[in-house]
Amino acid sequence: MAYAFHHAGVLCRADNGLMTDTVRVGALVFAAVLQVFAGVVGGAGLWGESVGVVANSYPTLILPGGTAFSIWSLIYVGFAALAVRQAVQRSRDVHRRTGRWLVAAGLLNATWVLLFTNRQFLLAQLVIVGLLACLTMAALRLQPANGCADRLLLHIPVMVYLGWVAVATVAGAATTAAAFGAAPGTAVAIAALLLTGIAAALAALRLPAVVGFAAAVCWAFAWIAVNTSTTWVLVAALVAIxxxxxxxxIRIEGRSNRSTAAWG
Structure with a gap:
């Protein structure tokens, strides 16, 4: 009898775990679709103004220009691939560790688009800070990649997303300040770029999939450099890169040296 109750309890916990995984995966797929929809709506200005029109209404010295924002297409594709893979591997510990944070990130991104395109700058800035926090939590919960599939369909999507949002949060703060009549001057812009570069460099020492993170950060800095006509802002962006x-x-060399020592 005791065995029967124990067996029933195990089955109940297993069912609850499966239900939790199913709900999490369903929410992640929904978040992936929602943020793509929000991106299309926000890019075309179908609900309020377009993101580009609003951003260019308050130009700042640290606003990325050119085709910088095309990285969102890569982010959305990577996030969708990540969501599908989690649906297939819903019971993996790494997906359980990161899934809820990624759901929150997708929902916050869609919320940011809605707020920003309707010029709710302060609320939008608070939301993008939350988005950055959620992506950071997801990144810190990544486990060592189990092969190329993990790198391509989990680590890189999360880290590219995080790298871009890290710089976008700072650029968004400048836009928010400009909207309230306090656009950062040259000195503040230079300091913001250098401090963001230092913070990103320090993060690169700790975070996994560092190449994806660094590539997105450098992409943002490069387009800030392209978009500025102020020499010292250009220099600051290049120094950050x-x-x-x-x-x-340095980090990759350190890994290589440790691997060589392990085989020596």
Whole structure:
């Protein structure tokens, strides 16, 4: 009898775990679709103004220009692939560790688009800070990649997303300040770029899939450099890129040396 009750309890816990996994995966797929929908609506200005029109209404010295925002297409594709893989592997511990944070990230991203395109700048800035926090939590919960599939369909999507949002949060703060009549001057813009570069370089020492993170950060800095006509802002952006790139090289070299020592 005791065995029967124990067996029933095990089955009940298993069913509850499966239900939790199913709900989490369903929410993640929904978040993936929702943020793509929000991106299309926000890009075309179908609900309020377009993101580009609003951002360009308050130009700042650290606003990325050119085709910088095309990285969202890569982010959305990567997030969708990640969601599908979690649906297939719903019971993996790494998906359980990261899934809820990624659901929150997708929902917050869609919320940010809605707020920003309707010029709710302060609320939008609070939301993008929350988005950055959720992506950071997801990144810190990643486990060592189990083969190329993990790298391509989990680590890189999360880290590219995080890298872009890290710089976008700072650029968004500048836009928010400009909307309230306090656009950052040259000195503040330079300081913001250098501090963001230092923070990204330090993060690259700790985070997994560092190349994906660094590539997105450097992409954002590069388009800030392209979009500015202020020499010292350009220099600051290039210094930030160099700091992140050098850190990544040092980290990769460190890994290579440890691997060589292990085989020696």
């Amino acid at each position: 160099a700091a992140v790139a050098v850190t990544v090289v």
